[in-house]
Structures are given as C-alpha cells and as structure tokens.
Amino acid sequence: MSKNVRLESTRTSDDVIFELRDVSVTFDMDRGTSRVLDNVEFDVERGEILGVVGESGSGKSMFASAMLDAVVDPGVLSGDVVYHPENGEPIDVLGLSDEELRQFRWEEVSMVFQGAMNSFNPTKKIRNHFVETLKAHGYDVEEGIEHARDLIADLFMEPDNVMDSYPHELSGGMKQRALIALSMVLDPEVLVMDEPTAALDLLMQRSIIRLMEKIQRKYDITIVFITHDLPLVAELADRLAVMYAFEFVESGPTQEILTNPAHPYTRSLLNATPNIKAPVDEMKPIEGSAPDPVNVPEGCSYHPRCPMADETCVSVDPGYYGIDADHRAKCHHWEQSAEAVPLQGIRERIEDADESTYDVIAADEDSTPVVTLDDVEVHFEDADGGIIADLFGDPDIVRAVDGISLDIYENEVVALVGESGCGKTTLGKTAIGLQRPTGGSVKYRGQDVWDAKDRRGDVDVPHGEIRKALQIIHQDPGSALNPNRTIMHSLTMPLKQWNPDLDMADRQARILGMLERVGMSPPEDYAQRYPHQLSGGEKQRVALIRALLMEPDLILGDEAISALDVSLRVEMMDLMLELQEIFDTAFLFISHDFSNARYITEKAGGRIGVMYLGEIVEMGPVDQIVNDPKHPYTKSLVWATPDLETDKGDEEMPIRDIDIPNPKNPPSGCRFHTRCPEAREVCSRETPEPTSSDGDEIHQAACFREYDNHEYWSSPAITGDDGSTAGEAGAGAHATGQSDD
Missing domain, CATH: 3.40.50.300 (P-loop containing nucleotide triphosphate hydrolases)
Incomplete structure (x- = not known):
C-alpha cells in the first residue's frame, strides 16, 4: 500500500x-x-x-x-x-x-x-x-x-x-x-x-x-x-486502560491496576464485579449511572458518583496524574482514593464472611415442592435438516433435556449453569410450563401441569392458576416490552387479566409502588416512559416488576442479567433477593456465568445444578459446588471462571477438547468423556448415575470417580484422537457445532 x-x-x-x-x-x-x-x-x-x-x-x-x-x-x-x-x-x-x-x-x-x-x-x-x-x-x-x-x-x-x-x-x-x-x-x-x-x-x-x-x-x-x-x-x-464517560480515566500495568488502582471509578468497578472467590457480601454495586453523551458533567465526569468529589472536582477537569512511570489516572484526589474506596474481594479477603445481607428463607425440603420434574425429557426434531432429509430420511433428534429429575421448593434459589446448547433454557421453560415435555412429568404443587392444561383426569389446580404462579424474566427485556406502549400500560395489562377485581386506581397505585421499591424514582415519570427511554438495567427492573405483580411461586430468570454490565449485575441480583423476601417466591436462575450463579445462590443459601448435553451432571449446595466440585466438567467451569487473579502460572486446561459435541449426536456412555481429562474406556460405553462418594444426598455427581468400587478404576485411560491428554485442547474439532440454548 x-x-x-x-x-x-x-x-x-x-x-x-x-x-x-x-x-x-x-x-x-x-x-x-x-x-x-x-x-x-x-x-x-x-x-x-x-x-x-x-x-x-x-x-x-x-x-x-x-x-x-x-x-x-x-x-x-x-x-x-x-x-x-x-x-x-x-x-x-x-x-x-x-x-x-x-x-x-x-x-x-x-x-x-x-x-x-x-x-x-x-x-x-x-x-x-x-x-x-x-x-x-x-x-x-x-x-x-x-x-x-x-x-x-x-x-x-x-x-x-x-x-x-x-x-x-x-x-x-x-x-x-x-x-x-x-x-x-x-x-x-x-x-x-x-x-x-x-x-x-x-x-x-x-x-x-x-x-x-x-x-x-x-x-x-x-x-x-x-x-x-x-x-x-x-x-x-499486559496493560489495562479503563474508560469512563468517553475518555480514559486510568491506565497502567495490569497487576498495578488490579492491586493498586488510583481512580475511584476503577476501584468501584473492581468491587462491583461478581467474583467466584470473593466473599459475596463484599461485592457492592456502583451507585448512580453513567452520564448522557449529550450532557457530560463539567469538571471530572465521575464526580456525580464519586464519594470524594468536592468543588474542585465539580469545576475543574482533572488532567492525568502520574502515579508512577507507567501508571496514570485522571483524579484530583487519587492519593486518598484507597481510603475513600477500599478494595474488597480477593484482595482483602475476610476469612469468616458475614451472614447474608438478606434473611432469605432457606428451602424447606420436608414440604411439598413448588415444582417437581420427574425423569423429564424434551426431544426435538432438527429443523435444519432440510426438505430432502424430511422426505427421504429419519430426522435428526436433538435431546435437549434427557431424563432430568428436579424438585424446587418454596423460597429456594436454584441456579443452572452450563455451556450454550446444554439444555438450560429448555429445562427452565419446561419447569414453568412453557415447554411441553416429550417424556416424564412436570407438577405444580402435586398437580400435573399438562393434565391441567389438557383438562385430563381430576384437576385440583386450574391451569390459569398455574400460569399465574409460574413466571419468567427473559434475557432481553427490551424485546419482551411493547415498544409502542408506556411502562404503565405494559404493567397494567397483566394486572387487568389476572386481578380483574382491582380498579384502575388500585392498579396504578400498585405499579407506582413497585417502581418506587425497585429504585425507579420518581415513579410517575418512569411510568409514562417508553422502553427505548430506559437503560438496560431499568428495562430489566420493569421485567422483574411484571413477573412479581402476579405474586408467583416461582420465577424463571433466563440469563436475566447477562446483558447487563458487570457493575450492574450485583445490584440486580441484590434486588431480586430483596424482593424474594417480600413476595415469598422461588427463583430458577439460568446462567452461563459461574460467578453470577455463585453470587445469587450463596446469598440465598441455594443450590447449583451443572448441565451438560441435556443432563444434570452435578447438583449441590453452592459452597460445595464451587470449592469442592466432584464432576470433571464442573471443575473445568470453575477453572474457566475469571477471578481477577492474574498470576496463574502455566496451569493446564482441565479439558481435552475446546468444542462441545454436536447435541444431535451426543457421545455414548458419559457424554463428557470425549472432553474429560479423567476419562477411561468404560466411560465411553456406560452412563454413570448421580451419586456421592461420601454419602451426601444433597451433593451428587454423575461420575464413576464417585464410586468406591467400579470398573472405572481398572479401565484403561482415554486419550484424544491426536494423542492429547489432560490440558491439551483436541485439534479434531467437529465441523458442525452445537445449537444455541
């Protein structure tokens, strides 16, 4: 050129x-x-x-x-x-x-x-x-x-x-x-x-x-x-540069930024980031919101949210202050930032973390579950096979959910984690009656959901009551809100349908009260806005309000915070748990992010279920899942979760193949054996049942390594097609990928 x-x-x-x-x-x-x-x-x-x-x-x-x-x-x-x-x-x-x-x-x-x-x-x-x-x-x-x-x-x-x-x-x-x-x-x-x-x-x-x-x-x-x-x-x-309000507010060597940040925004961002290792009560959201690009504040752009802001910050735009030769920050008072915004999390770990901020009621597993899934299967015919395959061949079957049993109790928080295509969303929608299973049963308080829907047999709980009791918050709240309707109108419609005895004044009062409760104040202003006039976090709050107005027993949160900035995720999860206390609802929380799942379940004393290719391979209390995972797949997810620790050495990847197998043709035996660094020959032909080596019924994993006496221990080890073993990603990747969840 x-x-x-x-x-x-x-x-x-x-x-x-x-x-x-x-x-x-x-x-x-x-x-x-x-x-x-x-x-x-x-x-x-x-x-x-x-x-x-x-x-x-x-x-x-x-x-x-x-x-x-x-x-x-x-x-x-x-x-x-x-x-x-x-x-x-x-x-x-x-x-x-x-x-x-x-x-x-x-x-x-x-x-x-x-x-x-x-x-x-x-x-x-x-x-x-x-x-x-x-x-x-x-x-x-x-x-x-x-x-x-x-x-x-x-x-x-x-x-x-x-x-x-x-x-x-x-x-x-x-x-x-x-x-x-x-x-x-x-x-x-x-x-x-x-x-x-x-x-x-x-x-x-x-x-x-x-x-x-x-x-x-x-x-x-x-x-x-x-x-x-x-x-x-x-x-x-090697180096990090932090942007806020359309400019760089701090830059420097990565380790220096993580351990000794000088700008209060950087410090607050670190404190607000969900972390798999830090005590959950030390993660704090950043108060306030980022500025409008049409109306950036005079002086330091961060001063409306900064605990150190004074008259100088309001009127004088700070230049760059040299912290050392390679580290600079735009803050007049950077020398006081460590005291004003102390770093929490892994850098100042508290050995005995305080009790949860919220007195969340633990699940009463002696009571009748709100929702019971018994050996549930959801199999789909592949829609991408084409007309030729449809006419002259057997269609491919996607086993999205394959024989899962799960009980969800009152006020419980259960999180499902796993890669895209593992069946999390399908299982979640099946649990709240939005997806008809092709096998097994789904019951709400003992009533089969689809018997009620089809009016089959003796129906003790009408289907309308079940629909009202089981609600959903979608990943993209913007697409779930009518862009041509105000927030008040969108929230009024479900109340009119399910609470016809409420008059207009009562409905509006209830909606305004909910807007106020979730921090959208003044509520009269927000009620008259349209979805495009709200931020992503505000849209998600509206979606949460709409679900809670039904006073449900269970809410499915389908990647409900994944579209939010990391600085907003803790705030949204705290809000969900705060409202759980008030409305006595359970949450089925779906996430591909282990840090988010760990945060909400640990605060609620809940459980985490790990899904892989249509099966739950491990289920248990959050502390055991995160700190003592039993299944090799769970261990690989924990390893893959970023934790702000930069000095990890040359640890090997605990997985043999990067790419998940095609769910249209899942591996035989243990479905994880093609990627598992611990796999042996028996894993390729036999399917392990969930169990626990220490007899813990609450924490179980579907892995032969949990059996004391099993053919696994004498079976020859498996290596990759190219001879790779643990820590090496297999090069023989599939040419066809997984379906999206």
Missing part, C-alpha cells in the same frame, strides 16, 4: 505503534451534540496486549473505530491518529485515501468484531472468505491458504473441516476462531478485538484467551482487546 502521508512524530518512545491525540467522535442530534469519544490522548505500545475495559456506552468501541478511521456516518472523527510501522515513517491514518485505508485495515491493522456470524457471508464456505481476502490484496492464494491452515490449527481446529464448512455449520466458538484466523491471514502488525468473546461460554472465552496468548507470542503482534468484562481480560493483558 502507498504510505505517502506523513506526520512529524510526537512520540517519546520507539515502542509506540499507535498515537491518538485530541481524538473525538461526535454525532449531531436533535437534542444536542453527542460526544461519544472525548478528546482522547493515548498511546498503544508495540508488541503489547492492551486491555480496554469499561461499562457499555463508555466509548470503547468508538476508540477502536477511531484507530482504523472506521467511524460510520453521520459520526464526525477529529484529532490526530498516527500509526508507526516497524520500518518507515509514521502514517497519518485520517489522511489516507479510501484505497489506502482499505489496504491499511487488513495489512497493517485488522479487527475482530463481536458478532462472528455477521462477519461471514452465509452463502460461502470459509475457504472462499480467505481466498477473496488474499486476492483483493494481491497475495499469493496458495501460500496464503497454507498460512490460513496453520492459523486455524494454532486455534485448535481441524483446517480441512473448517475450510470446507459454511458459517452456519460451525459453532459460535469455531466461527469466532475462524474470524480471528481470517483477520490474521495478511500478517497485520495490530489486531483490534472488539468484545470478541462476549457471546461465548466461559470455557470458550477462557480457551480463546489462552489461544490469543500463544498467537501473540508466535506471531509477535500487538493486540488491543476491548471488553466490558474486567476479570476476563485481566489474565491476558
């Missing part, structure tokens, strides 16, 4: 590869100018892995777009963005022509986006995407494809299977890794990754983090890793 645009360098170090000076991004709106990147000054160092963290809407993605001059219209990008190639003069990125910019974005700097599926043409095989990219930049296709094969193998996938697949034939994790390989096929100097693992499960996230470490060392590239998940990037990054 032509590099005839030059700027005189202002850098002070030969190690800087990107300079941003006074960089802003603005959008003109009817209500004013929205400044979504605010006079940013920042250097990216050559060869480093930089982690950029912050809440949603803080400007992280705009920072990435500014680096590549990729801000979409009608956004206006201003300032100086200077790229320093390893050999040659600096390049003014904003001064490149369209053709020069097109080449620059692949050959010098490449980007990996969050939505891998949207980055591939669904009508073309993965190989064609590589070929087109190589041809467009004048590279030798044959050599380029060989390089692509090496990259795919480095990312623990089988090159031929991936190359010859269409995007829809790959799992989410495989598509994301294929996109990483595509972004690196032209050997760029910088790889910008914008939330590349946000839609992936914990095991896949942690695996990709590990793979990126190896890729960075092997290919000697600079990586800018953008995420809202601070614990996730902590293990990977």
Whole structure:
C-alpha cells in the first residue's frame, strides 16, 4: 500500500505503534451534540496486549473505530491518529485515501468484531472468505491458504473441516476462531478485538484467551482487546486502560491496576464485579449511572458518583496524574482514593464472611415442592435438516433435556449453569410450563401441569392458576416490552387479566409502588416512559416488576442479567433477593456465568445444578459446588471462571477438547468423556448415575470417580484422537457445532 502521508512524530518512545491525540467522535442530534469519544490522548505500545475495559456506552468501541478511521456516518472523527510501522515513517491514518485505508485495515491493522456470524457471508464456505481476502490484496492464494491452515490449527481446529464448512455449520466458538484466523491471514502488525468473546461460554472465552496468548507470542503482534468484562481480560493483558464517560480515566500495568488502582471509578468497578472467590457480601454495586453523551458533567465526569468529589472536582477537569512511570489516572484526589474506596474481594479477603445481607428463607425440603420434574425429557426434531432429509430420511433428534429429575421448593434459589446448547433454557421453560415435555412429568404443587392444561383426569389446580404462579424474566427485556406502549400500560395489562377485581386506581397505585421499591424514582415519570427511554438495567427492573405483580411461586430468570454490565449485575441480583423476601417466591436462575450463579445462590443459601448435553451432571449446595466440585466438567467451569487473579502460572486446561459435541449426536456412555481429562474406556460405553462418594444426598455427581468400587478404576485411560491428554485442547474439532440454548 502507498504510505505517502506523513506526520512529524510526537512520540517519546520507539515502542509506540499507535498515537491518538485530541481524538473525538461526535454525532449531531436533535437534542444536542453527542460526544461519544472525548478528546482522547493515548498511546498503544508495540508488541503489547492492551486491555480496554469499561461499562457499555463508555466509548470503547468508538476508540477502536477511531484507530482504523472506521467511524460510520453521520459520526464526525477529529484529532490526530498516527500509526508507526516497524520500518518507515509514521502514517497519518485520517489522511489516507479510501484505497489506502482499505489496504491499511487488513495489512497493517485488522479487527475482530463481536458478532462472528455477521462477519461471514452465509452463502460461502470459509475457504472462499480467505481466498477473496488474499486476492483483493494481491497475495499469493496458495501460500496464503497454507498460512490460513496453520492459523486455524494454532486455534485448535481441524483446517480441512473448517475450510470446507459454511458459517452456519460451525459453532459460535469455531466461527469466532475462524474470524480471528481470517483477520490474521495478511500478517497485520495490530489486531483490534472488539468484545470478541462476549457471546461465548466461559470455557470458550477462557480457551480463546489462552489461544490469543500463544498467537501473540508466535506471531509477535500487538493486540488491543476491548471488553466490558474486567476479570476476563485481566489474565491476558499486559496493560489495562479503563474508560469512563468517553475518555480514559486510568491506565497502567495490569497487576498495578488490579492491586493498586488510583481512580475511584476503577476501584468501584473492581468491587462491583461478581467474583467466584470473593466473599459475596463484599461485592457492592456502583451507585448512580453513567452520564448522557449529550450532557457530560463539567469538571471530572465521575464526580456525580464519586464519594470524594468536592468543588474542585465539580469545576475543574482533572488532567492525568502520574502515579508512577507507567501508571496514570485522571483524579484530583487519587492519593486518598484507597481510603475513600477500599478494595474488597480477593484482595482483602475476610476469612469468616458475614451472614447474608438478606434473611432469605432457606428451602424447606420436608414440604411439598413448588415444582417437581420427574425423569423429564424434551426431544426435538432438527429443523435444519432440510426438505430432502424430511422426505427421504429419519430426522435428526436433538435431546435437549434427557431424563432430568428436579424438585424446587418454596423460597429456594436454584441456579443452572452450563455451556450454550446444554439444555438450560429448555429445562427452565419446561419447569414453568412453557415447554411441553416429550417424556416424564412436570407438577405444580402435586398437580400435573399438562393434565391441567389438557383438562385430563381430576384437576385440583386450574391451569390459569398455574400460569399465574409460574413466571419468567427473559434475557432481553427490551424485546419482551411493547415498544409502542408506556411502562404503565405494559404493567397494567397483566394486572387487568389476572386481578380483574382491582380498579384502575388500585392498579396504578400498585405499579407506582413497585417502581418506587425497585429504585425507579420518581415513579410517575418512569411510568409514562417508553422502553427505548430506559437503560438496560431499568428495562430489566420493569421485567422483574411484571413477573412479581402476579405474586408467583416461582420465577424463571433466563440469563436475566447477562446483558447487563458487570457493575450492574450485583445490584440486580441484590434486588431480586430483596424482593424474594417480600413476595415469598422461588427463583430458577439460568446462567452461563459461574460467578453470577455463585453470587445469587450463596446469598440465598441455594443450590447449583451443572448441565451438560441435556443432563444434570452435578447438583449441590453452592459452597460445595464451587470449592469442592466432584464432576470433571464442573471443575473445568470453575477453572474457566475469571477471578481477577492474574498470576496463574502455566496451569493446564482441565479439558481435552475446546468444542462441545454436536447435541444431535451426543457421545455414548458419559457424554463428557470425549472432553474429560479423567476419562477411561468404560466411560465411553456406560452412563454413570448421580451419586456421592461420601454419602451426601444433597451433593451428587454423575461420575464413576464417585464410586468406591467400579470398573472405572481398572479401565484403561482415554486419550484424544491426536494423542492429547489432560490440558491439551483436541485439534479434531467437529465441523458442525452445537445449537444455541
């Protein structure tokens, strides 16, 4: 590419590869100018892995777009963005022509986006995407494809299977890794990754983090890793940069930021992040909310939420204060921040954690369960088999739920964790009567739910009463709220249906009271808003209110907080538990995040169930599941959960294959045996029943290792198809991936 645009360098170090000076991004709106990147000054160092963290809407993605001059219209990008190639003069990125910019974005700097599926043409095989990219930049296709094969193998996938697949034939994790390989096929100097693992499960996230470490060392590239998940990037990054209100408020070496942060926002963010190891009562939400980009506060942008704010903070925008040579923060009072916002969690662990903040009533397991699932099966015919398969062959069967028994008691909190496609959501919807089982039974207080629905036999509890008693909070509350109706209207409708005796005044009073109780004040204002006028956390509160207005016995929370920032998750879970006390309801909490499941169940004295390919492989009290897991799959999930500990050494991955098997054709015997580092030959042909080696009926695992005398102990060990053993991800990945849960 032509590099005839030059700027005189202002850098002070030969190690800087990107300079941003006074960089802003603005959008003109009817209500004013929205400044979504605010006079940013920042250097990216050559060869480093930089982690950029912050809440949603803080400007992280705009920072990435500014680096590549990729801000979409009608956004206006201003300032100086200077790229320093390893050999040659600096390049003014904003001064490149369209053709020069097109080449620059692949050959010098490449980007990996969050939505891998949207980055591939669904009508073309993965190989064609590589070929087109190589041809467009004048590279030798044959050599380029060989390089692509090496990259795919480095990312623990089988090159031929991936190359010859269409995007829809790959799992989410495989598509994301294929996109990483595509972004690196032209050997760029910088790889910008914008939330590349946000839609992936914990095991896949942690695996990709590990793979990126190896890729960075092997290919000697600079990586800018953008995420809202601070614990996730902590293990990977050499340096962390924290964004708030469209600017960097602190940056420095990762270990320094985690152990000695100087900005009160960074300290509060660390305290608010759900953590699998920290005492739950030490995790505190950040009070207040992030500023509107049209109306950013004068002075320090954080002062409305900061416990140290004074008149100086209100009126004077702080510059960067040097904490040490590589650590800086925008805070007038950084020297007092440690005292004002003490770090909690793993850094100042309390050996004997206090009792739960809420006096949550423990489940009374001597009483009749609210919901009973007995040997429940939910099998689906594969909808993607195509018309030919439907006409001339037997359809594939997806065993989403395969023989699960579970009791849920009054006021109990049960969390289901596991990877996408394991059947969590299907099991949850079956438990509340939204999904008809194909086998087994589902009972509400002893009444078969589907007998009541079909009016079959003697019905003691009408189906309408069951529907009212079993409610759901969806993952995306925005899609569950009518965009054309006010919040008052959306909340009034279920009350009118299920409480017809209430008059309009009573209904409105009850709704306003609930809005006030969940912190949406003044409630009269929020009641007249439309969904698009609410933040993500506010929409989720409305969804919680709508469920609780029915005074249910059980609420299914289907990934109910996964779309929220980590700083809001603790607040939302605290609210759910606070309202549980008032309404005497049980929660079935579905999550792929072990930290979230651990937080809510430990505060409630609940249980965690671990699901894998349609089966519950371990169930027990949260403390035992987290600190003394019995099943190898549970151990791998605990290992994969980020915990802000960056010094983990070179511990091996406790799993043989990164990719989950195809649920249309699950492995025989123990379904985890193809990935299990402890698997032996008997595991491939026999299915273990849940048991406990110490006789603990509450904590059980479906693993032969829990049997004292079993053929397992004399059976030969299993290794991967390529000879891999524990700690090595198998390269023989399936070409077809799992269905989404």
